[in-house]
Amino acid sequence: MSRTAGARDAARGRPRRATSRAVRGARAAQYTALLGYLLFLAFPFLWLVSTAFKPPRELARAHPAWIPDAPTLENFRRAFDEQPLLPAAANSLLAAAVSAVVAIVLATPMAYVLARYRNRFSRAATGWVVISQAFPLVLVIIPLFLILKYLQLVDSLGGLILVYVVWSLPFALWMLTGYVRAVPPELEEAAAVDGAGRLRTLVSVTAPLLIPGIVATALFAFVTAWNEFFFALVLLKSPGKQTLPVVLTHFIGAEGVADLGPLAAAALLATLPGPVLFAAIQRRITGGMLAGAVKS
Known part of the structure; x- marks a missing residue:
């Protein structure tokens, strides 16, 4: 045995x-x-x-x-002496911050509707949002330019912000729709039993649980607008209104030879905001997700 x-x-x-x-x-x-x-x-x-x-x-x-x-540090000194980096960074910051805030304000209620009211219209809208992200920039730049020319917004930061909002809105809507679907509908039903309307429920119950998703989506929208080059190159012509990615191309001469040292220094400074923001907000996003999971 x-x-x-x-x-x-x-x-x-x-x-x-x-x-x-x-x-x-x-x-x-x-x-x-x-x-x-x-x-x-x-x-x-x-x-x-x-x-x-x-x-x-x-x-x-x-x-x-x-x-x-x-x-x-000579390359950094030459970079600031040769090109207007600070005004260009201010233009990029303004365009990225305003477009991210506007996109989030518009996308949040729209995402709530698409997530909570599932019908043919919502499915078609969700599919169109996904398909719109596949459009190349060259395909949409001419219609956008003509529209902005009609509105007299060419060569203005307002027109560029409008384009950034339109371009980032589908992505923000797609991301926030997934976050809204992760919120248990039972919480909203309990609020409705207590007499809260749809708007009150969205503001008081759903929105606090969406804060991590809103922050993450806004961060992605901000970084996308901060790094965007093509729209700013086509729509902005005045030197004082150009954004930082466009100004970086001025370090390249007419024959295609770049002043490598100042270009690398300026590009390094332009790259830092994205990683710094991700590192600063990462813990808050994770903590907010865990708090939302405990509440739900």
Whole structure:
């Protein structure tokens, strides 16, 4: 009996050991792929940082090094002297912030309607929102330009903000619709039993639970508008109204040769707001999601 029991235990132990090895191998492969992906994403940014602090003689090397031999801030000084970076950054900040706020204000009630009233119209609207994101910019720029010309909004930040709102609204609506569907309808039914109307329910019950989603969507809309180049290039002609991505192209000469040091320094400064905002708001978004889950 003891030999038979030992044989059975050994037979049972082999699949378990094989399964544990397979699990460890799968996890190792996942971690390796994740590390490779992170390195792939970090490589351009790290090279940009290295280039921004290199003096001209190191930039002219045939085989550049990762770490500058003599780090310098000269590229940053030249960048601010050669181009109006601060006014351009102010224009980008204004356009991105206003367009993100307006898009969220418009998308939140629309997302509530699409999520709570499911019918043919809502399904068609949701499908159109998804399809609209596939339209290339070249396809929509001519109609947008003609509309803004008729409204006398060409070469103005107001016209650019209007375009950013129209362009970011489908994405904001699609994201917020998913967040609204995650809110239990029973909470709204309980509020209705207490006598709250639809507007009161949306403001007092649903909106507080949507704060993490609203913040995340607004952040994505802001970063998208901050980095946008094509619309700003076509719609803005006055030097004092141009945004930061357009001004960065001025570091490239007529023959296509870039002043690499100041360009890298200016591009580094233009890249920082996105990661800084994500790092600053990440904990609040996660904490808000957990709080919403506990409340629901």
